[in-house]
Amino acid sequence: MVEPLHIGVLALQGAFREHRIMLEKCGAKVTEIRRLPGGSPWGGLEMFDGIVLPGGESTTMGRLLVDEGLLEPLRTCGQAGMPVYGSCAGLILLCREVEGPDGALIEQPRLGLLDARVRRNAFGRQADSFETRLDVKGVACDMEAVFIRAPVIVSCGPSVEVLCRVEGPLGPSPVAVRQGRVFATSFHPELTADSRFHAWFLNICLAWRSAGGFPS
Numbered sequence: 001m002v003e004p005l006h007i008g009v010l011a012l013q014g015a016f017r018e019h020r021i022m023l024e025k026c027g028a029k030v031t032e033i034r035r036l037p038g039g040s041p042w043g044g045l046e047m048f049d050g051i052v053l054p055g056g057e058s059t060t061m062g063r064l065l066v067d068e069g070l071l072e073p074l075r076t077c078g079q080a081g082m083p084v085y086g087s088c089a090g091l092i093l094l095c096r097e098v099e100g101p102d103g104a105l106i107e108q109p110r111l112g113l114l115d116a117r118v119r120r121n122a123f124g125r126q127a128d129s130f131e132t133r134l135d136v137k138g139v140a141c142d143m144e145a146v147f148i149r150a151p152v153i154v155s156c157g158p159s160v161e162v163l164c165r166v167e168g169p170l171g172p173s174p175v176a177v178r179q180g181r182v183f184a185t186s187f188h189p190e191l192t193a194d195s196r197f198h199a200w201f202l203n204i205c206l207a208w209r210s211a212g213g214f215p216s
């Protein structure tokens with residue numbers, strides 16, 4: 001029997017349970033990450049075939065990542081090619097630059113694995129939360145998408161592929177992006193009944209594991 005994929009879901013804060021449920025529904029084994037497992041030069045994170053960063057509050061999560069000594073090891077995993085997916089606050093943690101709703105740069109702890117600049121709470125107060133249906137290139141058509149105080153990507157480098165845009169206050173803005181095996185969405189597929197995004201991410205994780213996975 002083939003070993004199920006083993007996914008680490010960051011569980012310091014936010015909507016991690018919903019990701020866990022979705023990934024388990026898709027057949028993966030899930031471990032919630034609250035501290036560094038330890039026991040190897042990679043901090044034990046190499047046991048995972050992929051990592052998920054949930055939505056929540058990116059400043060708090062970033063601070064807790066630093067406190068728990070998880071920031072650097074997670075960055076190393078992403079740089080080594082491990083598939084990483086971040087939704088909403090998870091997207092913010094992945095970006096190289098973060099700005100506030102007014103466009104001014106904010107210094108907050110982040111992984112910086114995505115060559116992109118993100119604006120927090122970009123949809124403003126009136127549309128703090130909304131739902132829509134989206135086509136996400138190469139992933140799924142007509143996906144239910146839930147936006148909660150969502151960020152948008154304001155600019156990104158040539159290695160970042162935009163998978164989907166939504167009309168926002170700054171015009172049509174990227175809300176789903178990919179850079180190699182790093183993925184991010186402004187919205188929350190884990191809060192819907194549609195598991196296609198997670199199933200697609202698990203396929204990327206499977207391909208990575210089949211190709212040898214983490215360098216030993």
Ligand code: GLN
Pocket residue numbers: 054055056057058059087088089090092120121148149150151
């Ligand atoms: N606005 C939140 C932040 O900036 C993200 C919201 C979310 O994850 N639902 O961290």
